[in-house]
Amino acid sequence: MTTTDSSTTPRAPKGKRRIGDVVFGNTARGSGILILAILAGVAAFLIIQSFDALSANTANFLTTTEWDANTDADEEPAFGVAALAFGTVLAAALALVIATPIAVGIALFIAYYAPRRLASLLGYIVDLLAAIPSVVYGLWGIGYLVQELTPFYQWLSDYLGWIPLFAGPISTTGRTMMSAGIVLAVMILPIITAISRDVFLQVPRGHREAALALGATRWEMIRMAVLPFGRPGVIGGAMLGLGRALGETMAVAMILSPALIISPHLLQSGNQTIAAHIALQYPEATGHGVSALIAAGLVLFAITLVVNMAARYVVARRKEFSE
Amino acid sequence: MTTTTNKPSTGAPGDGPDIADRSLLTGSLPRYFAPALLAGVAAVVAGLLFVSGSFGLPLFAIGTVVAYTVLITLASARVENGRKAKDRLVTTVVYTCFGLAMVPLLSLLWTVLSMGIERLDGYFLSVSMSGVTPTMDAGGVYHAIVGTIAITLFASLISIPIGLMTAIYLVEYGRGRLKKAITFFVDVMTGIPSIVAGLFVVALWMMFFGPGNTNGAAGAVALSVLMIPVVVRSSEEMLQLVPTQLREASYALGVPKWLTIVKVVLPTAIAGITTGIMLAIARVIGETAPLVLTAGSSAVAINWDLFNGQMMSLPVFIYSQVRMGDAINYERAWAAALTLILIVMLLFFVARLVSRFFAPKLGR
Numbered sequence: 001m002t003t004t005d006s007s008t009t010p011r012a013p014k015g016k017r018r019i020g021d022v023v024f025g026n027t028a029r030g031s032g033i034l035i036l037a038i039l040a041g042v043a044a045f046l047i048i049q050s051f052d053a054l055s056a057n058t059a060n061f062l063t064t065t066e067w068d069a070n071t072d073a074d075e076e077p078a079f080g081v082a083a084l085a086f087g088t089v090l091a092a093a094l095a096l097v098i099a100t101p102i103a104v105g106i107a108l109f110i111a112y113y114a115p116r117r118l119a120s121l122l123g124y125i126v127d128l129l130a131a132i133p134s135v136v137y138g139l140w141g142i143g144y145l146v147q148e149l150t151p152f153y154q155w156l157s158d159y160l161g162w163i164p165l166f167a168g169p170i171s172t173t174g175r176t177m178m179s180a181g182i183v184l185a186v187m188i189l190p191i192i193t194a195i196s197r198d199v200f201l202q203v204p205r206g207h208r209e210a211a212l213a214l215g216a217t218r219w220e221m222i223r224m225a226v227l228p229f230g231r232p233g234v235i236g237g238a239m240l241g242l243g244r245a246l247g248e249t250m251a252v253a254m255i256l257s258p259a260l261i262i263s264p265h266l267l268q269s270g271n272q273t274i275a276a277h278i279a280l281q282y283p284e285a286t287g288h289g290v291s292a293l294i295a296a297g298l299v300l301f302a303i304t305l306v307v308n309m310a311a312r313y314v315v316a317r318r319k320e321f322s323e
Numbered sequence: 324m325t326t327t328t329n330k331p332s333t334g335a336p337g338d339g340p341d342i343a344d345r346s347l348l349t350g351s352l353p354r355y356f357a358p359a360l361l362a363g364v365a366a367v368v369a370g371l372l373f374v375s376g377s378f379g380l381p382l383f384a385i386g387t388v389v390a391y392t393v394l395i396t397l398a399s400a401r402v403e404n405g406r407k408a409k410d411r412l413v414t415t416v417v418y419t420c421f422g423l424a425m426v427p428l429l430s431l432l433w434t435v436l437s438m439g440i441e442r443l444d445g446y447f448l449s450v451s452m453s454g455v456t457p458t459m460d461a462g463g464v465y466h467a468i469v470g471t472i473a474i475t476l477f478a479s480l481i482s483i484p485i486g487l488m489t490a491i492y493l494v495e496y497g498r499g500r501l502k503k504a505i506t507f508f509v510d511v512m513t514g515i516p517s518i519v520a521g522l523f524v525v526a527l528w529m530m531f532f533g534p535g536n537t538n539g540a541a542g543a544v545a546l547s548v549l550m551i552p553v554v555v556r557s558s559e560e561m562l563q564l565v566p567t568q569l570r571e572a573s574y575a576l577g578v579p580k581w582l583t584i585v586k587v588v589l590p591t592a593i594a595g596i597t598t599g600i601m602l603a604i605a606r607v608i609g610e611t612a613p614l615v616l617t618a619g620s621s622a623v624a625i626n627w628d629l630f631n632g633q634m635m636s637l638p639v640f641i642y643s644q645v646r647m648g649d650a651i652n653y654e655r656a657w658a659a660a661l662t663l664i665l666i667v668m669l670l671f672f673v674a675r676l677v678s679r680f681f682a683p684k685l686g687r
Contacts, residue, residue, distance in 0.1 A: 018579045018581075020579055020581045020582065021579050021580050021581045023581075024580075024581035024584070024585075025496055025580075025581065027488055028488045028489070028491045028492035028495070028496055029492050029496060029497075029501070030488075031484070031485045031486075031488035031489040031492060032488075032489045032492045032493065032497070032501065032502075032505045033501075033505075034485060034489075035485070035489055035505060035508065035509060035512065035551060035552075035555070036504065036505060036508055038512075038548060038551070039508050039511065039512055041523070041527070042515065042519065042520070042523040042548070045523055045526035045527050045530065046519070046522060046523060046526055048526065048530070049525075049526035049529060049530070101420075102420045102423055102424060104420075105416060105417050105419070105420025105421065105423075106420050106421050106424050108417050108420075109417045109418065109420060109421040110421075113414065113417050113418065114421075122421070125425075125428070126424060128428060128671075129424070129427070129428055131605060131606075131667055131668070131671055132431065132609075132664065132667070133608070133609020133610070133611070133638055133663055133664075133667065134609065134610075134611065134612075135609065135611040135638040135641045135642050135660075135663075136431070136435065136609070136641070136660045136663060136664060137431070138642070138645070139435075139641055139645060139656055139657070139660050140430075140431045140434055140435065142645060143434070143438070143645075143653055143656070143657070144430070144434045144438075145430075148381075186427045189424055193424075217406055217407060217409070217410035218410055218413075218414070219409055219410040219413040219414070220406065220410070222413075240514070243514045244514075246516065247514075247515070247516020247517065247518065247519065248516070249516070249517060249518045249611070249612035250611045250612055250638075250642060253612075253642075254642065254645055275516055275518045275612065278518050278522065278612075278616075279518060279612050279615055279616070282525075282615065282616050283615070283620060283621075290525065290529070290534065293522070294522050294525065294526055297518065297519050297522040300516055300518070300519060301515070301516070301519045304514055304515070304516055304519075305511065305514070307514075308510075308511055308513075308514030309511060311514075312507070312510050312511070
């Protein structure tokens with residue numbers, strides 16, 4: 001990587017070091033190092049400030065479901081992230097399950113089905129979904145979508161209620177995990193689509209034309225040439241989407257009617273995610289409250305960090321193969 | 324080439340008539356069949372729904388798509404063959420996926436437009452919520468617009484120099500482990516949840532200014548944590564597009580490296596960099612969670628001072644109105660959402676125009 005870069009970027013002629021060069025070059029390097037420092041700072045400050053509450057906590061932070069952290073100085077706080085972590089993973093997984101197949105379909109549509117001239121415009125329209133602020137998604141979800149979805153939930157619960165996920169009685173307000181998951185799915189659709197589309201377009205022309213020349217239909221060409229080649233890209237894109245869904249705050253905070261329980265019933269109110277819990281609890285936090293919320297944020301930071309690094313690794317590996 | 328194509332017919336003459344029977348044109352549905360079938364199915368489904376008295380747009384769309392998918396697959400399986408039927412099935416599914424993505428986009432834009440337009444007028448944009456009780460039929464978003472502009476500008480002031488200089492380092496100077504580390508961690512930084520950025524600033528401010536200290540500057544710092552990686556990514560891409568020959572020509576004339584970057588590389592890439600920065604601004608201007616934690620969510624008066632007192636912003640305004648939950652609050656929230664969407668769309672649109680009209684003329 002480094003060797004190719006130094007060959008394309010020519011070195012300035014050797015000579016005496018000009019003062020301007022030294023200042024400019026060091027400023028540039030300093031900015032880069034500053035970014036590393038900021039990231040290290042994020043981790044360091046979260047750890048330092050969460051220490052206070054974690055050391056006062058009387059319950060096991062990782063296995064407790066209650067959140068009793070807003071205590072006075074003489075009381076003992078007891079809180080844990082078990083329910084929150086479960087809710088976070090459930091919401092993100094639900095969003096991923098809904099969004100990934102649709103995103104792959106859209107990526108295929110833009111890459112291989114849509115008319116050539118329209119393709120970039122259509123890609124731009126899908127990107128518009130990413131431009132809409134999350135708080136507007138939340139408003140749309142709570143102010144419009146949940147009412148529209150309630151009859152559908154009723155139907156789902158009537159016919160598929162024997163599956164625990166869809167068990168009734170359904171929430172009459174529609175402010176459920178299912179609604180939150182659907183809105184999250186819409187929000188992560190553009191990123192999965194963008195990355196899958198890029199990888200699909202990288203499929204060597206020869207592979208595709210060979211398949212078509214052998215008489216394959218378009219679907220057979222996609223199944224034999226495009227999908228095997230693009231699979232790591234789709235997985236990487238889905239994981240980036242997962243990372244975004246895990247950290248998304250507003251849509252969940254506004255839509256979900258929260259409860260700190262571990263419940264698999266998507267159509268009933270309950271569950272809560274880490275991010276939404278922080279946003280909702282922060283204004284009322286007293287005592288060890290803020291510090292405890294920072295500890296929850298640290299858990300979220302760790303989860304998203306692992307997911308994102310794994311996703312980057314998968315996508316980068318594909319890039320190495322295709323170049 | 325010719326020999327290979329001829330081989331089957333010459334090698335196995337018995338297949339001759341069979342191949343002629345299955346020529347490319349027989350046994351395939353005519354081109355107009357698919358659109359005609361779609362129109363027909365739509366008409367029939369609409370008719371049935373009207374007769375049964377349960378017409379609704381979602382039901383109509385679902386009914387049409389399902390019926391069309393089944394019919395086109397069956398028709399193709401009967402007239403063409405199994406493989407083509409599968410191909411048509413997948414084609415329908417892929418088109419449906421795209422249509423499915425358009426549903427929330429159009430529904431959201433339409434809902435925000437129709438609900439927001441009622442309250443969005445000169446009055447709403449020009450007054451604050453100062454002295455307005457939550458249920459009173461008055462008040463506007465002026466203070467939130469002020470806050471959004473102040474916080475976003477300050478965040479840009481922090482992020483653009485850092486982001487741009489880092490991109491210059493990565494493209495023009497960087498080599499070795501430091502470059503690899505920065506590239507990797509900028510990627511990691513793009514994935515930081517916005518609420519964690521907010522908590523980081525909360526922790527930072529707690530350490531330096533004591534607890535409960537919320538002001539606009541804290542919000543701006545939180546936003547710049549989210550904005551810097553986006554600026555780095557887009558600027559880096561644009562700088563890499565600058566042709567190496569331009570740099571070489573400049574060096575050949577004896578221009579120092581830093582002047583080459585400032586006078587040759589940056590002007591060439593400036594359109595793309597501007598576009599990237601505007602898109603980054605459009606991204607952070609709608610951020611809510613970090614501002615709720617750092618800039619406060621209860622300011623009602625106009626406040627231009629970033630370093631003193633809580634500061635409202637458009638996204639936080641929407642959020643806090645929804646939390647209040649009355650009909651009038653929702654009206655305000657919808658109108659503010661429309662304002663916010665218009666600002667974001669404007670940024671997007673201008674960014675596109677900039678990249679189209681001010682793109683470098685490389686003399687192709």
